[in-house]
Amino acid sequence: MIDMQGVYKTYPNGVTALNGIDVKIDQGEFVYVVGPSGAGKSTFIKMIFREVKPSKGIVRVNNMSLHNLKWKRVPYLRRNIGVVYQDFKLLPKLTVFENVAFALEVIEETPKVVRKRVMEVLDLVGLKNKARFIPDELSGGEQQRVAIARAIVNHPKLVIADEPTGNLDPETSWEIMKILEEINATGTTILMATHSKEIVNTIKKRVIAIEDGMVVRDEHRGEYGYEI
Numbered sequence: 001m002i003d004m005q006g007v008y009k010t011y012p013n014g015v016t017a018l019n020g021i022d023v024k025i026d027q028g029e030f031v032y033v034v035g036p037s038g039a040g041k042s043t044f045i046k047m048i049f050r051e052v053k054p055s056k057g058i059v060r061v062n063n064m065s066l067h068n069l070k071w072k073r074v075p076y077l078r079r080n081i082g083v084v085y086q087d088f089k090l091l092p093k094l095t096v097f098e099n100v101a102f103a104l105e106v107i108e109e110t111p112k113v114v115r116k117r118v119m120e121v122l123d124l125v126g127l128k129n130k131a132r133f134i135p136d137e138l139s140g141g142e143q144q145r146v147a148i149a150r151a152i153v154n155h156p157k158l159v160i161a162d163e164p165t166g167n168l169d170p171e172t173s174w175e176i177m178k179i180l181e182e183i184n185a186t187g188t189t190i191l192m193a194t195h196s197k198e199i200v201n202t203i204k205k206r207v208i209a210i211e212d213g214m215v216v217r218d219e220h221r222g223e224y225g226y227e228i
């Protein structure tokens with residue numbers, strides 16, 4: 001479902017963040033992306049939902065070629081990708097329900113479908129009883145669960161999580177991981193950048209390590225491999 005061949009990214013300021021990446025990820029895999037700060041993990045991840053365009057190389061996601069994808073086709077790509085961020089990025093003035101519904105309404109679903117689907121995903125993340133709350137009234141872990149509900153409400157084939165537990169305490173982080181594993185168990189591919197040694201070494205999955213913009217390690221049931 002993700003295929004990168006000879007991918008390079010040099011930002012306009014001259015920094016080369018990706019330096020020849022070759023990676024294939026199949027539908028249904030759970031993959032951690034690890035590596036030191038500034039190694040290129042976020043750039044790698046952003047390339048998959050076309051937040052970043054490659055300077056050189058082939059990028060295919062869900063059978064779409066991204067290196068030459070027209071800007072107006074980008075929403076079609078993103079419809080099959082849910083994104084979860086470290087800082088949640090919820091809309092502060094909208095309720096939990098509205099934050100999640102927003103992702104569906106933009107593709108013009110009927111109110112009935114929206115309600116059913118939003119309540120289904122809120123149930124999955126254990127927040128059905130907080131549908132009317134606004135983000136400020138929730139804990140960090142709860143906000144991240146809303147962000148996950150929003151990411152999966154469209155039944156994406158792929159969920160990308162950029163340090164989803166980075167702002168959470170350990171106990172809450174395990175809860176978030178449990179939810180991501182449940183989503184993965186339904187066949188959704190999960191790609192997660194993380195600095196959490198505990199998580200990577202405990203919940204064993206494929207590990208792709210990036211250093212200086214290159215894949216230096218790619219192991220099934222791999223280790224985190226760094227001290228911090």
Ligand SMILES: Nc1ncnc2c1ncn2[C@@H]1O[C@H](COP(=O)(O)OP(=O)(O)OP(=O)(O)O)[C@@H](O)[C@H]1O
Binds near residue numbers: 017
């Ligand atoms: N928009 C940008 N413009 C210019 N340089 C950038 C941009 N984004 C990232 N970089 C640079 O590219 C390199 C890789 O950054 P990236 O954010 O991909 O690393 P990372 O591995 O995700 O780091 P971290 O673990 O700290 O989040 C860094 O040197 C960074 O300064």
